[in-house]
Amino acid sequence: MSRLLATLLAGLLGAAVACSTGGTTAGTSGTTLNVLAGSELKDIEPLLPDLQRATGYQLKLTYVGSLDGAERIVNGDHSQLAWFSSAKYLSLLPGGAERIAAQEKIMLSPVVMGVKHSVAARFGWTNNPNVTWSDIAARARAGELHFGMTNPAASNSGFVALVGVAEAFAKTGAALDAGTIDPGPLKDFFSGQALTAGSSGFLATAYVQSQDTLDGMINYESILLSLDQGSQLREKLDLVYPKDGIATADYPLLLLDRSQRDAFDKVTAWLRRPEIQTRIMQSTNRRPALPEVKPDSRFPSQVLVELPFPGSLDVVNRLIAVYLDQARPPAHAIFVLDTSGSMQGSRLDSLKRALLNLTGGDTTITGQFARFRQREEITIILFNSSVYQTRDFTVNDTSSSSPDLAAIRSYVNTFQAGGGTAIYDAVYAAYQVAGRAMATQPNRLYSIVLMTDGENNVGRDSSRFLADYHRLPENARAVRTFAVLFGEASPAQLQQVADTTGGTVFDGRTASLSQVFKDISGYQ
Numbered sequence: 001m002s003r004l005l006a007t008l009l010a011g012l013l014g015a016a017v018a019c020s021t022g023g024t025t026a027g028t029s030g031t032t033l034n035v036l037a038g039s040e041l042k043d044i045e046p047l048l049p050d051l052q053r054a055t056g057y058q059l060k061l062t063y064v065g066s067l068d069g070a071e072r073i074v075n076g077d078h079s080q081l082a083w084f085s086s087a088k089y090l091s092l093l094p095g096g097a098e099r100i101a102a103q104e105k106i107m108l109s110p111v112v113m114g115v116k117h118s119v120a121a122r123f124g125w126t127n128n129p130n131v132t133w134s135d136i137a138a139r140a141r142a143g144e145l146h147f148g149m150t151n152p153a154a155s156n157s158g159f160v161a162l163v164g165v166a167e168a169f170a171k172t173g174a175a176l177d178a179g180t181i182d183p184g185p186l187k188d189f190f191s192g193q194a195l196t197a198g199s200s201g202f203l204a205t206a207y208v209q210s211q212d213t214l215d216g217m218i219n220y221e222s223i224l225l226s227l228d229q230g231s232q233l234r235e236k237l238d239l240v241y242p243k244d245g246i247a248t249a250d251y252p253l254l255l256l257d258r259s260q261r262d263a264f265d266k267v268t269a270w271l272r273r274p275e276i277q278t279r280i281m282q283s284t285n286r287r288p289a290l291p292e293v294k295p296d297s298r299f300p301s302q303v304l305v306e307l308p309f310p311g312s313l314d315v316v317n318r319l320i321a322v323y324l325d326q327a328r329p330p331a332h333a334i335f336v337l338d339t340s341g342s343m344q345g346s347r348l349d350s351l352k353r354a355l356l357n358l359t360g361g362d363t364t365i366t367g368q369f370a371r372f373r374q375r376e377e378i379t380i381i382l383f384n385s386s387v388y389q390t391r392d393f394t395v396n397d398t399s400s401s402s403p404d405l406a407a408i409r410s411y412v413n414t415f416q417a418g419g420g421t422a423i424y425d426a427v428y429a430a431y432q433v434a435g436r437a438m439a440t441q442p443n444r445l446y447s448i449v450l451m452t453d454g455e456n457n458v459g460r461d462s463s464r465f466l467a468d469y470h471r472l473p474e475n476a477r478a479v480r481t482f483a484v485l486f487g488e489a490s491p492a493q494l495q496q497v498a499d500t501t502g503g504t505v506f507d508g509r510t511a512s513l514s515q516v517f518k519d520i521s522g523y524q
Contacts (some may be wrong), residue, residue, distance in 0.1 A: 033263055036069050036079040037061040038156065039199050040220065041251075043284045047276070055266045065198065065522065066156035071365040073099050073256065080257035081264065085109070085156040085220070085249035092313040093365065102255040104268040107277070107286035110248040110304055111160045113147065114224040114237030115216035126238050129302045133168040133242045137185055140192025148195030148210075148217035150203050152320050153369035154522025156249060157200040161218045162323055163316075164247035165189055167307040171244075175308040176315050186327035193328055196445055198522030202504065208232045209502045210478060220249060222285040225298060229285075241300065245307035250289065320369055325398070330375035331524050332437055332444045334430045337415075338452035338486075340384040344417040347453055347487060354513035355412045359405040360398070362518065370521040374398055377444065378408065379433055383426035384419030385458050390433065422459035423452055427481060427497060428468055435476035446479045447524045449517070450497065451508070453487025462496060469500065477501075482520045484508045 041061060052058045062079065064072065070090040073082060082090075087103060090096040113136060120126045123139060139145040150158035163176070169189075170180040195210060197203035200219050204227060207217045211234060217224075221239065228236050253271065255264040270276060277288040287295050310316050337351060353361070360371050372378060372395045382389040391411055395404045430448045438446065460468070469477065480503035483494035491505070498505045504523075506516045 031056065031263065032058045032060050033081055033260065033267070034079045035059050035061045035081040035083050036072060036077055037063055037082070038066055038069070038084045039063040040085065040157075040201055040223070041083055042201075044280075046283065047279065051267065051270055054270050055263075057263050057267055059267070065154050065366075065519070066159065067153060067369070068366050068519075070096065074365075077256070080255070080260045081267075082254040082256055083251065084254075085251050086160065087252050087254055088309050089156075089159065089316065090254075092311075092316060094313075099256055100254050101258045102261065102264060103252040104272065105250040105252050105289040106268070106271050107251045107280050107284065107289050108248055109220040109222040109251070109286045110241070110246045111157050111164065111218065112221050112224065112246055113216055113218050113240045113242075114227070115145075115147075115240055116235045117238050118235060119145070119215045120238035120240065125240050129241070130243055131240050132244045133165050133189070134185070134244075136192075136240070136242065137169075137189035140190070141188040143192075145192045145215050146194040146213070147192055147215060148197065148203055148207050148219075149190075149193055150197045150200055150219075151522045151524075152323055153366070154198040154519075155200055155203075157203070157218070157220050157223075158196075159320070160247040160249060162319060163309060164245060164307050166319055167247075168242065168244040173308075176310045176319065177312070178315055178318055181315070181319055181322055183322050183326045186322065190323070190328040191443075193445075196328075196523065198519065202523070206480070206502060211235070213478070221287075221299075225285040239300070241302050241304055243305065245305040247307050247309070248304070251286070317368075324369065325374040329443050329445050330377070331373065332377040332379070332434075332441070332446050333372075333524050334379040334381065334433055334446070334448045336381045336383065336426045336430045336448060336450045338384070338421060338423070338426075338454065339382050339415055339417050339419075340421045340452075340454055341418050342421075342454050342487060348415060348417050350513045351451065352412050352415060354517040356409055357514050358517060358521070359408050359412075360400060360402075362514065367518060370518040371398065372405065372408070377437070377441075379430075379437075380408075380411065381426055381430055381433070382415070383422055383429075384417075386419075386422050387426050387429045390429070420458040421452060421454040421456055423450070423456040423493065423497075424462060424465035425459035426450070428460065428465055430481075431469065431472055431476050431479065434479045435473055438475050442475070445524065448479055448481040448501070448503075449484065449520055449524075450481055450494070451484040451486060451513070452489045452494070455488070455490040456493060462493065465497075466500065480504075480523075482506060482523055484513070484516055484520075486513065 066084050074093050074095045125131050152159040152162040169185040204223050274293050277293040376395045378393040380391050397404050481501040482503045483498050483505045486508040508516045
C-alpha cells in the first residue's frame with residue numbers, strides 16, 4: 001500500500017499542477033496529459049515511456065476507485081483523459097455521457113472465477129465449459145465453496161461480477177430491470193464470500209495471504225492468470241467461465257477534454273497498433289481489443305457469452321444496494337479511535353464528521369454506498385491513555401429516520417479529547433472483541449479501522465503487541481486492520497500494524513477523514 005499511496009500522492013500533485021496551468025503541463029519531451037485511472041492499470045506503466053517517445057505525450061496516471069472516479073468526472077474533474085476498466089457506470093450517471101467526448105477500447109479482460117485445482121477437480125469443473133453460475137451458487141450454499149470478491153460499490157471487478165451473476169440468475173436474456181433482481185439466488189451465491197476488498201489488486205494480495213482458508217476468488221482473468229504464472233500460490237487456480245454468460249471489462253481510454261482530441265487520437269492509435277496490442281497481452285495478460293490480433297494459448301478457446309449491461313442507473317444502484325443489504329455476508333466493523341488530547345478541536349470535529357457521514361450524512365453518489373448497511377454490527381472503541389469505552393451498535397434500519405443510525409450519531413457527538421495515546425493496547429482490545437464476536441457469528445466480514453494522530457506513548461509497546469497478537473486464535477489473526485495516518489502519527493508504527501495483520505494504511509493527512517473512511521468502507 002505504501003507504493004500505491006506514493007503513486008496516488010504523486011498523481012494528486014500532478015493534477016494540482018495541471019489545474020493551475022489549464023490542464024496540460026509541458027514536459028521535457030512533450031506534453032503531459034493527466035489521466036484519472038483505475039489502480040489495476042499500474043501494470044501499463046512500463047509501456048508509457050515508449051508511448052511518450054512515439055507520440056510526444058506523457059500520460060500521468062492518478063489512481064482512484066472506479067465509482068469514485070466516475071463521481072469525480074461528473075463533478076468536473078480537470079483530467080484530460082480517463083482510463084478505467086469500464087465506462088458503463090459513468091455513462092449512466094447524470095451528465096456522465098456528456099463528459100465523454102470520445103472513447104476507444106484498448107484491451108479486454110472478462111471477470112471470471114478462479115478455483116483451486118483440487119476443488120475444481122472435485123466438483124468436475126476443470127476444463128468444463130458447462131459450469132453455470134447456479135452450479136457455483138449451489139456449492140456456496142452448501143458451504144463447500146469459500147471465495148473472495150471485491151466490493152461492487154468500490155471496485156469495477158466486483159461490480160461487473162455482480163451484474164453478470166444477477167443477469168445470469170434472471171434468465172431473461174435481456175438487461176436487468178428492477179423486477180428481475182432476485183435477492184434469493186444472489187444470497188445463495190454470496191453466502192460463500194469470505195473475503196472482500198476495495199480493489200482487485202488488494203484482493204489478489206489478500207487472497208495469497210489467506211489462500212489456505214479460501215477456495216478461490218472472482219477477479220479479472222488477467223489477475224488470475226498473473227497469479228498462476230507467479231510463485232505465490234501453493235495451488236494453481238482453474239479458471240471457470242460460466243456458460244450462461246460473463247461480463248467483460250474493455251478498458252476504454254476516454255477523452256474528457258475536447259481540446260485534446262489530437263493528442264487522444266495519437267495515443268489511442270499507438271495503443272491499438274497490432275504490435276502494441278500483442279505487447280499489452282504479453283505483459284498484462286489482457287486480451288487484445290483488435291479482432292485481427294488473436295489471443296494466444298494462455299487464453300482458453302471457449303466461446304464466451306457476454307451478458308447485457310443494465311440500461312438504468314436506478315437498476316444498477318438497486319442491485320448494489322441488494323448486494324450490500326441482503327446478499328453478501330453482513331459486516332462487523334470495529335473502529336479504534338484516538339481521542340487523546342492532541343485530537344482536541346478541529347481534529348476531533350473531523351473524526352466526528354467522518355463517522356456521521358457513514359450514518360447517512362454523505363449524500364454523494366459514492367457516499368450512498370459507503371454508509372453503514374443493514375445487518376451490520378459496529379463496535380466503537382475509544383482510547384487515549386487506555387481503552388476507556390467500548391460501545392456496540394446493530395444497524396437493521398438504514399432509513400433517514402432510523403433509530404439505529406440515530407443512536408450512533410448521538411454517541412459520536414459525545415466524543416471528547418484528553419489524555420495520552422495507547423495505540424497497541426487499543427488495537428489488541430479490538431482483536432479481543434473480534435475473537436469473541438467470531439465465536440458466535442463466524443460468517444460475518446470482520447475488519448478493524450485504527451485512526452490515530454500520534455505515536456504510541458503509553459501501555460504496550462510494539463514488541464509486546466506483536467507477541468500478544470501472535471498468541472490470538474487463528475481466526476482472530478485473520479482480521480485485517482486498516483490504519484489511518486493522521487496528524488503526527490508514526491507512519492512506521494501504523495505500517496507495522498497493517499503489514500502484520502494483512503491490512504493497509506490510508507493517509508488522512510492529504511485527504512479528509514471523511515474521504516478516507518469512505519474509501520475504507522470499500523474494504524469492509
